[in-house]
Amino acid sequence: MSTSLNSPYHHGNLRQALLEAALIILEKEGEAGLGLRDLARAVGVSAAAPYRHFDSRAALLEALAVTGFQRFSAAMEAVASSSPADPMAAMGKTYVLFALSNANLFRLMFSPQLKKDGRPGLRMAADAAFDTLRHVVGGDMQTGRIKALAAWAKVHGLSILLLDGQIALRAGEDTEALIAEIIGSL
Amino acid sequence: MSTSLNSPYHHGNLRQALLEAALIILEKEGEAGLGLRDLARAVGVSAAAPYRHFDSRAALLEALAVTGFQRFSAAMEAVASSSPADPMAAMGKTYVLFALSNANLFRLMFSPQLKKDGRPGLRMAADAAFDTLRHVVGGDMQTGRIKALAAWAKVHGLSILLLDGQIALRAGEDTEALIAEIIGSL
């Protein structure tokens, strides 16, 4: 019944192998470059095999995005529990750095085509992640809803603008310092 | 040589018809739903015809995004030249409302896959749009670069979060009022 450990089923436990390989391909090639055939070949399995574990390509992408939100939640909780001097700023910085170091995964997490009809799992994962965000922020300082939304928008927009290379760095300018400066400017 | 007006070439002037139909399909179906074959059929032309006017599907999308940036520029200049009481807030509101009322076009304008290698036209159009934005902002108030970037990030993030339905409206809450509140909170 339950998958007994260290006894590979048929070829090993796919699904996990698929997800791991998919994450690597995603970060290297982008979402458009993640094809089921390439993915299957990377894991050493036939092209139809992934369909035993994922209903469709979209379902595979959804699973990737869900793990992305889980990692995101973990990162936010970690920095919050380290009780930094300025929790708001520290979490904002973590938010942006997460986006920058998981570029394509972050983009996938907010990909519009995923939340088009169906896909309630994604929505739930996103809500869970932002609930922890809201909870942590609300716990550390009594911020009004509007201010919290404004901070969220600023940090999210900064992430995307940096990700897309819209914000040009000046000569010899440090990305991390710029992030801190922008977050610091209330 | 040069295209003389009001004399339809072969079947009318494609390219313009393609762009207009593509804009409609894009807004209705999203970028993924915009296929060259469907587009060609919508205009009443064969599947290969668009390739006389666009090198590839990506080039077609780029052209759409460029017109998006032009419209965006126009909207920003229009509100700026109306010299409102609070220019910063007025432009921010226009920014967000533009995103909301041109959802898929806005997403396309910032689509990551478009600016991947090549596509200098898109980059130029985006830079032009943001140059007018920067110019207008800098002209009306002496805002420092950091503050300007922070405002841009906030407004851009707010647009995307609203677009993706991440920000939940409370019962009987007005979207436009919420936008104004968030923008107003410095």
Add this chain to the structure above:
DNA sequence: CCCAGGTGTTAACGGTGCTCACATCTATTC
């Protein structure tokens, strides 16, 4: 008048996501 070339068509190629019938393996049951 004719002809160079811009415009549209038809047919096809490779590649994709996806499905179906079939093979194979695992885990339970007697």
Add this chain to the structure above:
DNA sequence: GAATAGATGTGAGCACCGTTAACACCTGGG
């Protein structure tokens, strides 16, 4: 310890997509 039921992987193939090539057409300039 076989037999069996169900989960897992395979191979072939479908429909569709973006793209290209060879061909037909129509138009404007010499």
